[in-house]
Amino acid sequence: MRLISQFILASGLLLSALFTTTANAKETFTFTAIPDQDETQLKERFGKIATYLSEKTGIEVNYIPVKSYSAAVTAFRNNQVQLAWFGGLSGVKARNLVPDSKAIAQGYEDQFFVTYFIAHQSTGLQSSEAFPQTIAGKRFTFGSKGSTSGRLMPEFYIREHLKKAPNTAFSEVGFSGDHSRTIALVQAGSYEVGAVNFKVWEKELSQGKIDTNKVKVIWQTPTYxxxxxxxxxxxxxEYGQGLTAKITEALLNMTDKALLDSFPRTKFVPASNEDYAPIKTTAQSIGLMD
Structure with missing residues (x-):
């Protein structure tokens, strides 16, 4: 009788623990993404990704938009989102703020990313393999202040080749906020030269949104x-053992061409925090990180 009582008690404790774990697991998993394009495009893209992840993991997954790169990092730090599609710099910053967070997947193309320098036709600047020294003194726009491709890497190469900080190298320096707007501003002549994510340029070019009689690529950075x-x-x-593995598997096994094209990427491949050590070093070298 005593053994039976002990068995019932142990079983009860086990069931109680399992129930508590289940009850404490959160029901809605939330992610965000840096706002590197206009909000309409982002909502369309990531709404579909939320549906895909929900189907693959068996839990409700929601996407929430943010207004800036820094807001994406803050939401991640505050646990308002548990997953984020970050740029190189914003990802490094976010992981520094949240213990044990990790990069789990990157686009195949993200291993060899480049920034395009683009120029308005009025400058007379032409495409060249050499850094365009004659951009000095012109009106120049970056993308977001927290963008890897729109600010960090182009500023690094500007400092390296012109031997000056942007605010002294150019007659005017702007921050457009996103890559689509950088293209629009340079195409309109509001700025003479700008730095843009090559993927956004190629996508908008294929969609007929760029008039190459008004704006062209004049240089591209080395890969990063x-x-x-x-x-x-x-x-x-917080959400149950194994969810990180499920999310990772879902991203790495994404084969739907429409989903991949929306990024645009050909596929996702494994990533690690160590992959982004060069980004941290570069940010520290120009004073964007301690």
Whole structure:
């Protein structure tokens, strides 16, 4: 009788623990993305990704938009989102703020990312393999202040080749906020030269949104690692063991061409925090990170 009572008690404790774990697991998993294009395009793209992840993981997954790169990092730090599609710099910053968070996947192309320098036709600047020294003194626009491809890497090469900070190298410096707007501003002549994510340029070019009689690519940077999916280190504790692995598997096994084209990427491949060490070093070298 005593053994039976002990068995019932142990079983009850086990069921109680399992129930508590299930009850404590959050029901809605939320992610965001840096706003590198206009909000309409982002909502369309990531709404479909939320549906895909929900189907693959068996839990409700929601996408929430943010207004800036820094807001994406803040939302990740505050656990308002548990997963984010970051650029190289924003991902490094976010992982520094959240213990045990990690990069889990990147686009195949993100291993060899480049920035395009673009110029309005009135400058007379032509495409060249050499850094365009004659951009000095012109009106120049970056993208977002927190963008890897739209600010960090182009500023690094500007400092390296012109031997000056942007605010002294150019007659005017702007920050457009996103890559689509950078293209629009240079195409309109509001700025003479700008730095833009090559993927956004190629996508908008294919969609007929760019008039190459008004704006052209004049130089591209050497390659560097950029965008990646980063997940918080406490996801399995908060949402149930194995969810990090499920999310990772779903991203790496994404084969739907429409989903991949919306990024645009050909596929996702494994990523690690160590892959982005060069981004951190570069940010520290020009004073964008401590």
């Amino acid at each position: 690692p950029d965008y990646q999916w980063t997940i918080r280190g406490d996801v399995d504790t």
